[in-house]
Amino acid sequence: MKKLDQIPQKLLELKKPPEALFYTGDIGLLDSQVNVAIIGTRKPNPYTKALTSTLAKELSKCGANIISGGALGVDIIAHQNSLPKTIMIAPSSLDYIYPSANAHIIKEIAQKSLIISEYEKNFLPKKYSFLQRNRLVIGLSDIVIIPQADLNSGSMQSAKMALDCNKPLYVLPHRINESLGTNSLLQKNLAKAIYDIYDFIASLKLATPQYDAILDFCSKNNDFEEAYLKFGDQLLEYELDGKIKRENNKVIIL
Structure with a gap:
């Protein structure tokens, strides 16, 4: 675990920028031109699992970093399928692995990618630290994708942060009475739907010369x-x- 010499400019633009950041892994990932946050429910349905996996894989192939919070469900699926092009923001200090259920993947992220925390040592997650983590996920991102979320969920609070920061917000379309949070964002024209992953990626103009x-x-x-x-x-x-x-x-x- 090391202390970052300099806070990334994107995070300095937050209303409450971090006073310090600590990291383990490849700090060079912070130099990526495009960061895409993929965050969402801890209990994704099979449709969400499959499309989150594909989104993370295809976006990382195009050179984008995938930013998320290491949580169960959508977060860890996004991390696992974008290795090594992924950055995890931890709600605890880096001497703890949270959640422990994701320990094997989080260890792999630490070895191959990058994990960042505001907390130096001996800090277990608190209710407020999840919100603090989420603001860093949104702050570091250029684009935010929420594949699935319930109303009044942490992911919907992150959606509000994204909108407040003028970050482009995308969701997956779901059936009526599923993913009520993301469907409400669509209904209110606060987010755009991803109907085709390849068309979506092409619209972002992220593709590297190696990607076809x-x-x-x-x-x-x-x-x-x-x-x-x-x-x-x-x-x-x-x-x-x-x-x-x-x-x-x-x-x-x-």
């Missing part, structure tokens, strides 16, 4: 008809350019 949405999609789903429905004549251009070929209506990446 078409090839990435085809590596996971090689059905030519489905790929054509999604990408249209772009897929045919890839075929003409020799990037892919068709065999038995399957896409083969060359």
Whole structure:
């Protein structure tokens, strides 16, 4: 555990910036150009689990850091699927692992990524420290995604922080009577819905030269008809350019 020499500028812009920060891991991750917060319920449904996993993986492939709070549910799914491009903000000092149920993943984050805390030592989480942690998650982020949240939840308090800080806020669309918090954000036009992960990432213009949405999609789903429905004549251009070929209506990446 070390003390940061300098508080990141994004956090200095908070109404109550941290007086000091302590860290373990790769401090170079703070130099990333784009940080995306993914936070949400501790009890995600299967739909949320699957899409949170995909969001974290695809965003990190494009060079974005995934910021979250290490909690059960959405937070830890986001961290695990974006390693090593992830930053965890802890609600305790770094000499404690919280929550202990996530210990194996948190240890991996400490080794491969970065964990930050406001608390130097011997500090167990308090009710207020979760809110303090959340403000740092939002403050450090450029974009905030809340895949699932109940009304009056901590995630909804984080949504308010994001809106107060003028951070772009995105949610997953859910069925009626599910994820009432995020659905209320949509209803009030306070957040935008992510209907297609690849289109969403493309709209953010994050992709690095190594990232190719078409090839990435085809590596996971090689059905030519489905790929054509999604990408249209772009897929045919890839075929003409020799990037892919068709065999038995399957896409083969060359």
